[in-house]
Amino acid sequence: xxxxxxxxxxxxxxxxxxxxxxxxxxxxxxxxxxxxxxxxxxxxxxxxxxxxxxxxxxxxxxxxxxxxxxxxxxxxxxxxxxxxxxxxxxxxxxxx
Amino acid sequence: xxxxxxxxxxxxxxxxxxxxxxxxxxxxxxxxxxxxxxxxxxxxxxxxxxxxxxxxxxxxxxxxxxxxxxxxxxxxxxxxxxxxxxxxxxxxxxxxxxxxxxxxxxxxxxxxxxxxxxxxxxxxxxxxxxxxxxxxxxxxxxxxxxxxxxxxxxxxxxxxxxxxxxxxxxxxxxx
Numbered sequence: 001x002x003x004x005x006x007x008x009x010x011x012x013x014x015x016x017x018x019x020x021x022x023x024x025x026x027x028x029x030x031x032x033x034x035x036x037x038x039x040x041x042x043x044x045x046x047x048x049x050x051x052x053x054x055x056x057x058x059x060x061x062x063x064x065x066x067x068x069x070x071x072x073x074x075x076x077x078x079x080x081x082x083x084x085x086x087x088x089x090x091x092x093x094x095x096x
Numbered sequence: 097x098x099x100x101x102x103x104x105x106x107x108x109x110x111x112x113x114x115x116x117x118x119x120x121x122x123x124x125x126x127x128x129x130x131x132x133x134x135x136x137x138x139x140x141x142x143x144x145x146x147x148x149x150x151x152x153x154x155x156x157x158x159x160x161x162x163x164x165x166x167x168x169x170x171x172x173x174x175x176x177x178x179x180x181x182x183x184x185x186x187x188x189x190x191x192x193x194x195x196x197x198x199x200x201x202x203x204x205x206x207x208x209x210x211x212x213x214x215x216x217x218x219x220x221x222x223x224x225x226x227x228x229x230x231x232x233x234x235x236x237x238x239x240x241x242x243x244x245x246x247x248x249x250x251x252x253x254x255x256x257x258x259x260x261x262x263x264x265x266x267x268x269x270x271x
Contacts, residue, residue, distance in 0.1 A: 003261070009211040010231045013127040014136065020122050023140055024115065027147045031111060034148075 103159045114151055121165050125172045131227045132176045132220070134212025142179055146172045170242045173224055180220040214264050222257030229254050 078084055105113035125146060130139035150168050157167050215223060224243070228234045229250075240247045 003258070003265075006211055006214070006261070006265075007230050010131055010215075010227070013130045015123060015126065019140065020119075020126075023122070023126075023144050023147075024118055026144050027118065027151075028111065028115070030144075030148055031114070031151055 103157070103164050106164065107154050107157060107159075109151075109154070114147070117150075117164055117168070118147055121168050124165070125168060128169070128172055128227065128232070129176050131215065131231060132180065132223060134215040138179075142176055143172075146175050149175060166242070170244075173228075173242060177220050177224060214261070214268070217264055218257060218260055222253050222260060225250055225253040226257040226261070 102113045102116045106117060122143070126139060126143045129142045129146070130136065133139050133142065146168070150171055153171070157164065161167075162170075218226070225239060228239045228242070229236070234242075236247045236250050239250045243250070
């Protein structure tokens, strides 16, 4: 056997319509059974909408709560500082 | 063209579109897989898996880039190559029963099954290039695009595949 004969045999692939039909029947069955779904962003975004909104609200609450805490801390630090107490007492006549 | 019109429906998951694509491409895909595996049952199983995979991965198909038949063909090549690599059925160490005489072997060589046996011994990367070039008459450029490799690599693989096949022919004719 030479190369051209080998290629000739390869070109001649056994093929019949029954086989085509039986493979299609299996594909059809399996696709339906598995209910193969497309996972594209277009399909998925509505599912993430509610959790994303909830997360955003939580983030805002946390942010304002944190900002309030910082403000309170700064205020306490300021009124507790020696300089503030000295100045206040000086003007109130307590210091002297 | 029919397949272009069907592409949108296919992407949206229409089974009827899948059937149309299947009818249009089945023969090419099955023949390719059969030539690569050399086994009818393997070819049937892999062809089935390829279409299931194509349906699962349909969101990845970009119709601007290639025709759907080319996309499925590329998927078939890669899927079959992976399957062959996993099975390692192309081992050069594989030999035919020594009890067979040379005459019987030569007779068998003319048989499709034995050609398939020879094919199984070829490295899958060389084999797919060889089949696409010599059996399916594709250009180097087409092969390179489908496999995602350079034209130089395609040429090299085809040459190496022919050399390996020539060596296998010699080994068999010596027996």
